Amino acid sequence: MAVNRAQRRLLEKRGRELLTHGIDLRPHVDDAAALGSAFFSILATGRANAPSDAARAMLQCLSKVHNAVTPKEIACRGGCTHCCHLFVSATAPEIFLLARSIDEAAKQRLLATNRQTHPMSIEERLRAIVPCPILDGGLCSAYATRPTSCRSTTSFSAEACEGAIRQGATIEVPFAVPPQQARSTVLTIFRAALRAKGLPIVSYELNAGVVRALEALDAERRWLAGDDVFAGVQIDSASLSMRADDVAALAQRFA
Numbered sequence: 001m002a003v004n005r006a007q008r009r010l011l012e013k014r015g016r017e018l019l020t021h022g023i024d025l026r027p028h029v030d031d032a033a034a035l036g037s038a039f040f041s042i043l044a045t046g047r048a049n050a051p052s053d054a055a056r057a058m059l060q061c062l063s064k065v066h067n068a069v070t071p072k073e074i075a076c077r078g079g080c081t082h083c084c085h086l087f088v089s090a091t092a093p094e095i096f097l098l099a100r101s102i103d104e105a106a107k108q109r110l111l112a113t114n115r116q117t118h119p120m121s122i123e124e125r126l127r128a129i130v131p132c133p134i135l136d137g138g139l140c141s142a143y144a145t146r147p148t149s150c151r152s153t154t155s156f157s158a159e160a161c162e163g164a165i166r167q168g169a170t171i172e173v174p175f176a177v178p179p180q181q182a183r184s185t186v187l188t189i190f191r192a193a194l195r196a197k198g199l200p201i202v203s204y205e206l207n208a209g210v211v212r213a214l215e216a217l218d219a220e221r222r223w224l225a226g227d228d229v230f231a232g233v234q235i236d237s238a239s240l241s242m243r244a245d246d247v248a249a250l251a252q253r254f255a
C-alpha cells in the first residue's frame with residue numbers, strides 16, 4: 001500500500017510526537033506506522049551516521065515507554081551486573097551507535113574479550129560466564145546507548161539472576177514483563193523501518209559486531225548502501241523469526 005505525500009506528512013508529524021513522548025505497549029496500527037515512518041525518515045537522510053541517529057531516536061523512544069511501564073519493585077540497581085554476563089545481541093544501527101559511544105579503554109577490553117567469545121556458541125557463552133567488556137567498575141560505561149536487550153531485562157530478584165547465571169536454566173528468574181513488551185513493540189517498529197529501507201533486520205552478537213563496526217573502514221556508510229559489513233558475525237537466531245510477519249506487514253504501511 002503506497003502512501004501519498006499528504007499521508008506521509010501526517011505520518012511524519014505524528015511520528016515526531018511519538019519519538020518524543022513514547023508509544024503505547026499495544027499501539028494502534030496508525031501510530032505504529034507513524035513511528036516507523038519517523039525512523040524511516042532518519043534512515044532516508046542518507047547521512048553517513050543515519051543508522052546511529054535512527055538507533056539513538058529508537059532508544060530514546062523506548063526509554064520513554066520503559067519509564068512509563070517498568071514496575072517500581074524491580075531489583076535492578078547500579079552495580080548489579082548479572083545480566084551483563086549473558087549472550088547479548090543487537091541490530092546493526094544499535095551496534096554502530098555503541099561503537100561511536102565507547103571509550104578507548106572499553107575498545108581495548110572489547111578486542112581482547114572478542115578473541116575469547118567470537119568462536120563460542122550461545123550455550124558455550126552461558127557456561128563460560130564472560131563479563132561484557134563494556135562494563136567498567138561494575139557499571140555499564142555506555143549506559144545511555146546500551147542496546148534494547150540490555151534495557152529490557154529487568155528482574156524482581158537479584159538472587160534469582162545470580163543463581164541462574166551460576167546454575168543455568170534450573171533457576172527461574174521472575175522477569176518484569178512490561179519492559180520486555182515495550183522492547184518488542186518498539187523494536188518491531190524499528191525493524192519495519194529497516195525492512196522498508198531494504199536493510200538487514202537481524203541482530204548480531206554484540207562483541208563481534210562492535211569490533212567489526214570499529215575495524216571495517218567507513219562501516220556505517222557502507223552498511224547503509226547495502227554492503228554486508230557484518231558478514232561472518234554470529235546472527236542471533238531468535239531475531240530471524242521475531243514477529244517477522246508483523247515487521248513485513250507494518251513496513252508496507254509507510255514504505
Ligand code: SF4
Nearest residue numbers: 084132134135140150
Ligand atoms: S552493553 Fe552495558 S548493559 Fe549491556 S551487557 Fe554490556 S555492560 Fe551490560
